[in-house]
Amino acid sequence: MSQQRYHQRPAGSNWGDFGDDDQLGTLNYLDAQTRLAAIAEVREGISFSLSLPLTVPRAPVLNPRRKGPVIRPAEKNGVPVYRYPLATDVPGATDVISDDSVTISPQYSTQWDALGHVGSLYDAQGNGDARPTGYNGFTVSEPVTDGFTGTRDLSIAPMARHGIQGRGVMVDLRAHFGDEQRKIGLADLQRVMQADGVTVRPGDVLCVHTGLADLALTLPDDELHRLKTHCCVLDGDDAELLAWIKSSRIAAIAADNHAVELRNHSLATERGPLLPLHEQCLFKLGLPLGELWHLTPLAHWLRQRGRHAFFLTAAPMYVPGLVGAPVNPIATV
Numbered sequence: 001m002s003q004q005r006y007h008q009r010p011a012g013s014n015w016g017d018f019g020d021d022d023q024l025g026t027l028n029y030l031d032a033q034t035r036l037a038a039i040a041e042v043r044e045g046i047s048f049s050l051s052l053p054l055t056v057p058r059a060p061v062l063n064p065r066r067k068g069p070v071i072r073p074a075e076k077n078g079v080p081v082y083r084y085p086l087a088t089d090v091p092g093a094t095d096v097i098s099d100d101s102v103t104i105s106p107q108y109s110t111q112w113d114a115l116g117h118v119g120s121l122y123d124a125q126g127n128g129d130a131r132p133t134g135y136n137g138f139t140v141s142e143p144v145t146d147g148f149t150g151t152r153d154l155s156i157a158p159m160a161r162h163g164i165q166g167r168g169v170m171v172d173l174r175a176h177f178g179d180e181q182r183k184i185g186l187a188d189l190q191r192v193m194q195a196d197g198v199t200v201r202p203g204d205v206l207c208v209h210t211g212l213a214d215l216a217l218t219l220p221d222d223e224l225h226r227l228k229t230h231c232c233v234l235d236g237d238d239a240e241l242l243a244w245i246k247s248s249r250i251a252a253i254a255a256d257n258h259a260v261e262l263r264n265h266s267l268a269t270e271r272g273p274l275l276p277l278h279e280q281c282l283f284k285l286g287l288p289l290g291e292l293w294h295l296t297p298l299a300h301w302l303r304q305r306g307r308h309a310f311f312l313t314a315a316p317m318y319v320p321g322l323v324g325a326p327v328n329p330i331a332t333v
């Protein structure tokens with residue numbers, strides 16, 4: 001094992017199963033054969049973008065440390081290069097140039113969590129010293145005062161290079177439970193899947209439709225606070241659900257809500273994770289999580305036609321060092 005990153009792996013994890021230096025985790029299930037089989041879900045050639053406008057939510061009500069995009073014109077010698085006639089530089093030139101720049105919190109809107117987004121204080125060496133640790137014994141890089149460029153390990157880069165293309169499977173919780181907040185354990189999930197004839201195969205991306213992203217698009221500004229208290233969430237405290245996520249060998253989970261699971265702010269026990277589903281997926285399994293995907297139009301289309309699967313292309317924006325990145329997922333049916 002390279003650099004002896006760990007001497008013991010967490011119970012129920014798959015560390016080392018894909019190799020000592022693996023940083024792809026369950027995306028390893030998305031191999032060539034899985035992609036080829038997924039193409040069979042394309043029957044009509046219709047595509048759906050599953051991204052919100054990255055300006056949505058219109059206010060940082062879900063996570064105040066994340067801010068929406070700020071767009072500015074690019075500048076040259078202090079002059080905005082926007083509707084900029086190149087004749088200013090070269091007399092007689094007819095070109096008019098517009099360039100811009102954007103500052104954004106990569107996980108503000110539709111996005112993938114990289115594996116480095118959530119780790120754990122874990123005693124990887126078995127010496128009683130619990131330290132910040134991530135999937136497969138890696139950890140994100142320490143921040144530096146000057147020239148910070150993100151993390152070397154567990155960034156979005158391996159996901160972006162691998163590409164995420166395969167079979168997406170819609171589980172339409174909103175159709176069964178409406179917009180009231182409800183924690184969904186394995187029993188509820190399997191009842192919905194059985195009722196709708198949903199089959200899950202190894203390598204699938206499980207897409208969980210709750211309706212929250214649709215509310216983020218449609219609620220008036222003075223009601224955006226409802227985003228914190230509405231729609232289904234997966235129950236990270238359900239041990240059976242966490243075990244199923246591993247045994248099903250799905251490649252990833254993408255939801256249209258804020259954090260896939262309910263964001264806890266206090267512990268029910270003396271010690272443990274506030275985000276147990278994130279711990280299971282990102283830290284133990286190396287299973288990426290997508291959040292705030294806009295699934296409602298696709299979910300409606302599939303339900304009207306008695307379908308639940310589609311071909312999904314959802315590579316994250318390739319900025320090395322990020323622990324989360326925007327994505328414009330495309331579903332083709």
